[in-house]
Every structure is written in C-alpha cells, then in structure tokens.
Amino acid sequence: MKYYEIAIIGFYLENLVFHSVLELSPLTQVIVDLKGKKNLKAIIIQECKKPEFQTQEIKEILPYSLSPFQFELANFISYYYATKLSFVLGFFECSKKYENNSIEILNKPCLNDKQESALNFIKNHQSSLLFADTGSGKTEIYISLIKEYLEKGKQVLLLMPEISLTPQMQKRLEKYFKDYFFLWHSKISKKKKQEYLFALEEGKKLLVAGARSALFLPFRNLGLIIVDEEHDNSYKASNKPYINARDLALFIGAKQNIKVVLGSATPSLVSFYKQKSFRLKGTFFESKKHFIFDESELNITPTLLNELEKTLNHQKQAIVFLPTRANFRQIVCRNCGNTIKCPFCSIPMSLHKNKNLLKCHYCNFSKPVDQTCPSCNALMLEAKKMGTAELCELLLGYFPNANIKRFDSDEVSTLKKLNTILKEFNERKIDILVGTSMLAKGHDYHSVDLSVILGLDEYLYRPNYKATEETLSLAMQVAGRAGRKGEARVLLQTKNRDFFEKYIQDYDAFLKDELCFRKDLYPPFKRLLRIIIEDKDLLSASKLCENLALKIKKISQIELIGYGACGIEMINSKYRFYILLRSDSYKSLIAIQNYMLDFKNISSDIDPIDFS
Template sequence: MDDSLKYIRVAVEFNTRNLYTYAISEESLGKIKRGSRVLVPFGKREITGYVEEILDNKDTNGYQIKEISFVIDEEPLISDDMIRLCHWASEYFLSPIAFFYRCAYPPGSNFASSLKIAKKEEIKVDEYFPLLSDKEKELLNIIEDKKAVTVKSLKKKYNFKNVYTLISKLREKGIIESFQKIGKPKISEKLATIICRGENFDEAENRAKLGSNQLKLIELIKKEERVEFSIASKITGITHNSLKSLEKAGFIKTDKIRIYRKPDYEISTEHETSLKLTSYQAIAFQKIIEAIDKAKSTVFLLHGITGSGKTEIYLQLIQYVLSKGKNALLLVPEISLTPQMLSRFRARFGDKVAVLHSSLSYGERYDEWYRIYNGKAQIVIGTRSAVFAPIGNLGVVVIDEEHDDSYKQEEIPNYDAREIALKRAEFESIPVVLGSASPSIESYYKAKKGEYCILSLPERATGIPLPIVKLIDMKREKNKVISKELRETIQESCRRSEQAILFLNRRGYNRIVQCYSCGAILTCRDCSVSLVLHRSDNLLHCHYCGALSKKPPLCPLCKKEKLKGIGIGTESLEAEIKEILKGKRVQRFDKDALTGKKSLSAILETFKKGEIDVLVGTQMLSLGHDYPNVTLVGVIAADQELNFPDFRAAERAFQILLQVSGRCGRSNLPGISLIQTYQPDNYVLEALKNHDYESFYEKEILFREKFKYPPFSKLINITFSGIRQVEVKKTALSFKSVLKEKISSKTVQILGPAEPLRWKIRGKYRRQILIKYTDEPQAVKKALDEILKNEFSRKKGVMISIDVDPVNLL
C-alpha cells in the first residue's frame, strides 16, 4: 500500500446507492471535506463525485484503488445544513445522495468527460481491411476523416449500435486508441471589461493622432469616471484594438469585474405598496408572525378561496421577515405561468428577489444561484428545485398552490419539494405556509387532525362574490363540442366587450387518428400512446417522447384510405371558436403556442390590454392570472379530468376546475363558469357548483379510507424499464421475490409486477411494483435500501426507479 496516498468514500453521479473508495494524495486531502466535489474515474468515463467520508486508513487487500482525477471545489459550496437536508432527502426518497448534492450545487457547473477514439498514427488501415467486419470498416472510415471522434457522436450522429463492442474489438487489434477528454463546465462567471482613467489620462486630449472614437471615449470617461466596454462601444464606436492602444499609452486602465445575468421580467407599478388586509387576512397574518417571532416550525394551511388575497399575505409576511433581518423562500408550481405574481414581488422588493426555474438560461440560473449564495438576494422565488437554494438565515417558507403535482419530480432523483421544504423548515425552526384554494387531501386531513394549523380566507379580498358555476348536461346536445348555451354566452360576452376563457386540457387538433375501416389507431413507435395530429405543422406528435411524423395517406394495417382524426384539442377548439366569432380576436394559450422565451408574457399582456377577446388554453390558464374584464369561463370537457384511471382523479379534477372557474368575476363585473359534462350528478361537480371544498373532502376521504389510499396508507412505486421486454419482466419478478423474503408484515401489500397504462415510453418497456403500507415505514425502506445496495445494485440493461409517495401511477 502506497503510504503517500489516503482514501476517501465518494458518492458518484450514477444511479446507485453505494459509495466508492478512491485514493487521494495528501496534498489534495488537505483541500477537501465532506460535500466537496471531485472528478473520479468510473467505468469507461470520468464523472462528478461528492466526498462523503475521509478514511483514517484503508486496507486495499491487494486491489488497485483508482485515484481521483482532481478536486473541483477546494471548499464545498454547500453548507453543513444543506448536506444534512440532502442526506435526509436521500434516505426518505431512496434516491442516490449524489443526485441531491447536484441539486444543491450551482446549475451547469459540473465537469464532465467524454470518451474519444482515434486511429493510431502508424497504422495503415488498408492492410487491416480484409480482417474487419463491415461495421468495423464503417467505423474506421469515419475515424480516418477526423482526428478524434466522441463515442457520443458515434451513437447519436452516426447511429452506431453496440459501439462499445466495436471499439473493444478494434482496440484489441491495435488499430485504434481511446482516451478521456475532460470538458469544461457548461457555465462559468460572466466578466465585463471596465474602463477608467489611466496615469496619463490628462494628456490624452492633446494627442493629435487619436481617432474620433478614442476622443469620444475620453470625453465619456470624463463624465462617467468608469464605464463598461460594451456600453462604451455602443456610444462611441470604440473597438478592442483602439482600446488597447489607449491602454498601452497609459490614457486609460481596464479591469475585469463579474456581472450577473439577470432574468428579464416586467415590473408592475400597481402593487408597489402594501394593501390593507381584510379581517380574515389580518387574523391569518398575525398567527403566522407569532410563529416567526417564536422561531417555531409550525405548518400553516392557508385555505383561501380564489381571489381571497393569499398573495398579499405572502408579500406582507416576507416584508415582516426582512424587517427582522431574515430571508424568505417562496415556492410556486410553475414560475413561467405566474408572471403577475413575480411582477408584484419585483415591484415590492426590487433586486432583493432572485428567481430559480428551468425556463431560465443556464447562465441566468447560474448567476441567480450565486446572487443568493453571495447574499445579494434575500428572497428566493422558484419552482421545486429552489427548495435547495443556498439561502441562509431563513425566516419563513411559503409554498403557493401546495396541492400542485409539479412539486413532485418524477425522474431520478424522485422527490417532493413540499416534503423537503417542510423538513428544511423543521431543521431551521421556522414556520411553513401552505397556500391553496383546494388543498391536497393529505394536507387537509393533517389540518383536521391538528398536525397543521388551518387558517381560512372564506371571502374574496375585494368583497366581490364568487362566480356562478353552472353545469351543462351534454347528453342533450347531440355530440356537439360546444353547447348551445355556452355558444350564446360567449357571443353575448363579446357583444358586451368582455373577455372569456375556454379551458380544454388537451393539446393538438385531433387526439387520435383512426382508420374507420379496420379500427386501427396510429400510435408512437417508441411509446404505447396514440399520436396527436397538430394542424400548426400538419404532423403527428407524440406528447411523451416528442417524435414527429407525417400522417400517412393509407392505413398502415389495412392499406385503405380511411384515416380520420377523432377527438378535439386546443387547436381545433380555437378554429371552431374563430368560426363562431367571425372577426373577433381568439388566441390559443398552450405549450405549442409559446414559440419564444417571452411569448407567454406577451400573450398575457395582450390579453390584459383587452386586445384578445377569447383565450383558449390548457391547464396553463388555471393558475395565477387575474384579469378584471374576464366574465366567462367555459370548460369544454370536464369528464376528461374526472375519468382518469388514477385514485387521485377526483381530487385533481376538483382542484383544476375550481382554479380555472376562479379566473372570472374578479372585478365589479359578475362572472359565470359554464362546465360541460356528461356526469352532472358527479359529487365532484356538485361540490364545485357550490364552491364547497368541505363537502368534496368529506366524500373523497371516505373513498380513500375504504380502499386504504393516502392519507390512510403510504405508497412506494417501483418502476423497471429497459429495451428488452423479457429482461424487464424477469427483473421485476426477481425483485418482488427478494422483497417478499425481506418483508413479511401483514400491514404491507406488494402489488404486481404489472404493466402500467403507459407500458412503453421512449423505446423502453416498463413494469411496476406498488408497495402499499400502513405501518413500519422504516422496515419497508430498509429492505428496499438493502436490495438496491446489494442484489440489484447495478442491474445491467434494466433501470430501477423508486418513487416514494408517488403522484402518478401511470
């Protein structure tokens, strides 16, 4: 054993729960501690790892221990508190700790390596060609034209399969060599050149040889003292070469400073000052600030009807927290869908606000992260990943629309930002505010049991009544998409110069393309879903993998010219409304209509100005929008939400329909929500008609209790996926067998393995095992942890994903 080397245990960015031992020099050892990032060799590549443990000594048992490549961070960028939170999340959600560390580090800052191959210089390929297979020859021809080729490009650009086998054979024959190329992080600091006076500045004006642009710059510096080069260039036309000659003569000096890339958001002037709270708002506000003052980790469920002023409470709570020298974290379900909320916070708090969400560029996210880390922002507003923001000295955590499923991440690491936020607040002894007009069943159940403190806002802040909700029985409409009543109400709304919102939670023109001769439905080659016809590009879209294809002229099965589009989407609804309202301004508002970074804000701003009469859209319409001239909401197909094959379908339907109905009647103009349905007697719609969350909850909780669904049990969904269907099925059966040996409790049910509704996604077949348990959560998780670390630590060909507290079982 080399005494000059020490050893560390590292969590690598790979889907494994195990830690790996690496050697490290004594010099490098002095630069690291727990949580530090290191680049390590792992298999055929080098990946980012996180130091978990520094070993006193290590008996190598004669094995060759790989040495780390280098230390990325000499000081961890995450605090001990964040390391503690990441460990809790890893244990609770049974996802690798390295992935949670990655969530906590600056986005885009990881190093990565790529495997490259090249032909050996001394090799003459012609001599080897008779000994090679066709694929080996093809690979060599590509390599000969280039100095070196990445394996990634061979797989993606040149569509090579089994590329590692080919590389291995060519390497054994001595024809090629392979090596790792370590790439730089995607993002780094952005630096700007600052120009100021030099030692000889006063002599500059007397130099006759200076150009006009240079003289303009001298005059600009006289006025401004310091100016950024990019600004100076626009004003004076100065070039880099002209700048260098001025600097060489000592007329000016330049320096590099860091600048932050900031997201471009509009700031409202309507909400710069605090509004007077209603009596209900004031009671809620007072109870929360008492918990803030006492540093208690109380959880408040702020149950307020649509328009009740929850956002104003958030604003004033955060203002109170800042006055106490503390910071605040506000989580929202989809930041890009709530420009009004962000605008209000910017107006009230200015640059104290930092924003974190996936729609920002990598550079913007990187710099916003560092603004928070460096203490330049005291308020963080963001989507689920913002729960890991490096903001210290927190005073309050607010989770807006706490019922929203987008707080749950459904890819590795599978985590629920709500649970992590609650645990973070508990660790830091601060209150959490969960806000919603339609709380999740689990949250309301906890409030009823006294685990959460419930605060009610039963009235709109303006005193304006809630909109009338009317159910339209579509059984009487003879298969019409838009009922007579809804059609006439839309027309009347436009005649009064009022605005309407039409909700249909399905994108595209036709949801299905079917042959009406043999009945075949066009489906995605790589996913077990039907293809959706979009008229905007006249292509068939898969909404799961993104594949595009042309609509065939003939049915692929029976070869007849009988293909027909069935089912309505937002595109066809938009077309029908335009036909009904000739000359009126109709705009679609869904993912496909947003063609650029600012298109969402542009559409909403146009709607706010009254330049759109009818907005047709999906779930994007339901949250955070407040437009005083909207008097009508039309729900085209409520049954699509009700009939989803999931135990949460009723809850989701009530929540989304309540939210979208609440978009109208928010000013002195009365509002009406018309909901088209074939099930007008459904208890969800009956409760919705009366804006009665309580009656909905009472019926829904009985169903949950009867069938032992959450909150009366806990769920863990285990998904197996791979390109070989037989191997996936075999692995799932084997996993269940091992699991049953480790868990024998009667309070634990192991269901499956079974094919989910979406049994194939992106070319990978899927099987699921569902664990339902009412007791012994630690025993269940311990058994799964042991299996993942031992029997199934690295199962080749099959990906195993653990989803604790799943929100989607499809």
C-alpha cells in the same frame, strides 16, 4: 497525510476515499481525477481512517462549499428516495460562506381583518396550511410575512409551480421588495444564474421566488419557505430522484426550525389532513359566480356558443379550458377501429394540422399524416378527441371578428411568449384565450366574465386514487380565473353534473367526503410505492415483474395492491410493467426501494402521483 470520504458530484457512485496533506472541512468542494475523467467536482463528506487500498490525492481545494441546510436535505433525498448521495448532489449549487444583513422594507400591504387573522395563525405555527379561496388575497399575506423575515436578515424561499412564475407575481414582488429578490427557474440563462448566486452570496438578495429547483440553492440563513399552489403536481419530479418539493420543504422546515407555509384554494387531501390550517373564505374583491352545466359530450354546443356570444357582445373576455393540445388526440380507422399509434410508444399519435404531422407527446416522434390505415389500409380515417388548436380554428369560424389565441405548451414555448400573451390578454387585445391547464396556474385575468371547462369527464375515471381530487381542483382553479372583479359565469360541459354540482362550490365538503373514501386504503392513511420495470424484451420484463411481485407478497409489512403491464405499456421502445405496494410504514417501502437498486432496468417511486 489525511484521508477523506468524498462524493463525486452528479455521478451515480458510492462515496470514495481520497487523501490530502491539508486539513479540510466537511462540505468543502474539491477537484479530483477518476479513472480517465479529469477535473471532477466533489464534496468532502468527512475525514476517515486510512484505507487498506491505495488512494489518489485531492487535486484542488475550491473556495466553495455546501451549506448545512443543503447537506441535510441532500442526505434525506438520498435516503428517502433511495438514490446515491453523489448523484443527488448534482442538483445542488455550492457557494462561498456568507452572512446576511437585515433590510428595511418601506412598503407593505394593507390587510383586512380576515387576512390579519390568517397571518397571526401562520405566525403561531411552525408549519401550516393557508386554505384560501381564489381571490381572497393570500399573496398579500405572503408578502406581509416575507417582509418580517427580510427585516430580520433572514432568507426567504417562495416556491411556485413553474408556469406560475409570471409577470404578475414579479410585479407584486417588485412593488414591495424591489432589488432584494430574484426569480429562479428552468428558463433563465446560465450567465443569469451565476449573477443571482453571486448576489445571494453578497447578501444583496434575500428572497428567492422559484420553481422546484430553487430548493437546492445555497441558503445559509433560511427562515421561511412558502409553497404556493401546494396541490400542484409539478412539485413532484417525473424522473429520478422522484422528489416532491412540497414534502422536502416540510422535512427541512422541521429539521432546521424553518417556518413553512403551504397555500392553496384547493389543497391536497394529504396537506389538509396533516397540517393545521386556516380557512380564508370569500374574495378580496366582491365577486359572484353563476354556474351553467352543459350536459353534453365534448363538443361545440349551442349552449357554449350562446355564452361566448354574450361575453363578446358585452365586450368582456372568456377563457376556455381543454386538457388536450394539438388538433386531435388520435386518428381512428372507422373500418377496423384501430388508432394510429407511435411506433415507439403504445399511445395514439396526436394530429397537428398546421404542420401536417402526427406527433407522439411522449417521445416526440413525428411523421407525415397517414392517408390510409396502417392496420387494414382502409381510407376511412377519423380524427377524435379535439385539442386546443382545433378548438381555436372552429371558434374562429363561429366568431370571425374575435381575436382568439392559444395558451398551451405548443404555443407558449418560451418565457417571452408567455409574457407577451398574458400582457396582450390583460390589455384586452385577446377576446378568447383557449388553453390547457396552464390557464389555471394562478394568473390574474381582470376582465374575464366567462370561464369554460371542457373535456374533464375522462379525468374523473383515470386509474388513479387522486383522480377526483385532481379533476375537481383543476375545475375550481379554472373557474376561479373568472370574475376576479364583479359577476361571472362558469360553463362546465360534463356528463357528471351531480359530482361537479355537489362540490365545485364546496371543496371543504369534498375533502371531508374524500377522507372517508380513502380511510385504510390510500394516502394520507397509507404509504404507496410504485415500482416500474422497463425492458426492450417483453418476456424478460413480464417475468421479472411476476417474480418480484411473488417475492414481495411474502413480506408481512407490505401489501401487494397489484402488478402487470402499465397503462402505457411501451415508451421509447421499452416495455413497461408495474408493481404497486402499500404499507403503514415508509421504512418498509424504503427497504424495498434499496433492494431494487440492484436492478438496472427498475425505478421505484415512493409517494407516486402518476399511475400511467
């Protein structure tokens, strides 16, 4: 009889011991029964000694296994993000053992001298940052590099923010790699996923272009990982385990000698500081931008209307960015000053006029629009902080003959709708596209001569050490959608003209100045850990937060930055409190994370990006 340590896939459990008469290889997938739960999938971790307690027999051996690549990645996630290995394995796809064949790619991009220099730089570094202006042709550099790896029979992973998995990228990859790649993201069906996994096993597909989850696929001969738009926050998971796909790519690249390329026009300060980088300036097509500053509060101003009218008169297109969806972000009582809040979350509810509803964008609770103030019963209710739906309505009033469409998560709820709107816009059937940050996510808009950026001022003053970095990056990404070919204007409505005027055309200068600001305080010079306590009882959550903070304060290698009620104090009927820690040593923070595992109502996020 042989005994094996196994991990039950997807369950938040310690590893268990089962037995079998067969000799089984580590990483093999098996079937077991456990306490009334039957036919559970599990992974053989290693053979072990006979335990003192009675064990159950492994029920079935499957022809699938984890790849060494996957197991090393899963182990690191379990360690660094303080999560049970069995739970982490629930994110991974198993496969049969397979080998790849090399393929010949006939088509290849024609690179200019700058792009060739960038390509050679990347080839000479195990990991690097391609700091490339919008429109400078970094995709062609990616494709040239991918071609070389596929022709060696190596697998390639191209990671992109979810919304960037657009028809345009698919068309570019199809042009060069035809049937040798597939797209992997949350919106593809289960049946399609099985087809793609089978194609990967058969060696028919060597290139995977996908969102964060593509990192968990059963690669067995991965040679190259490209993280496009590496600055994008969607690489960071918003629930347990709070992984960052960019960071995981760098880890696994270093461990398994896989080349990693990070790419962005507005790279994160951490990547800029830590990675050797190649600066690719200029645009592939000649383009010039003229910046117009409208020093106003968020509003439809004469300056904005004048610039939109110019664009329409010249039969060009405009994109208008606004960070808020719906009609208005909140309803305010003019009598008592209170907002109408969600009963389950401590945030104002947003107004959706087309459905006559107030909706919470955190827990999705909705209700009919109040006619009187819930606090004082006054009738004087006023909508505040305009959203994309309201902006579209107002612009249609000014330009009734224009075709104006929304581009936000309310309107673009499926991949089909995304494809349709982008197709119509590039076919110039839409004159003005109004949207949220989805507008900035790497789409090519061929006839846009005006980018409008509204409502960004409040982003600059969020309680987040990355507030200026993220705000400037977003503004530059939106601005970069205009003038892909030819001249263009960028209208920025802001009361912070000095900041934007100084940096919006010089991200290099911003990065250097920001490094000085963060020295000895924040990443990339320090490590952060954010602990969140959630409880339906306000007093219990508050006391636990204070007690833990006072204990942690005594630890020499840990600095307590602050603690107390979260910015959003309640979500889904649970009160939320935070503890924010700083250290030079990630090991000290991981030790704190492991200690917090004993508390059911506590979650910990190492390297946090959300501080709400």
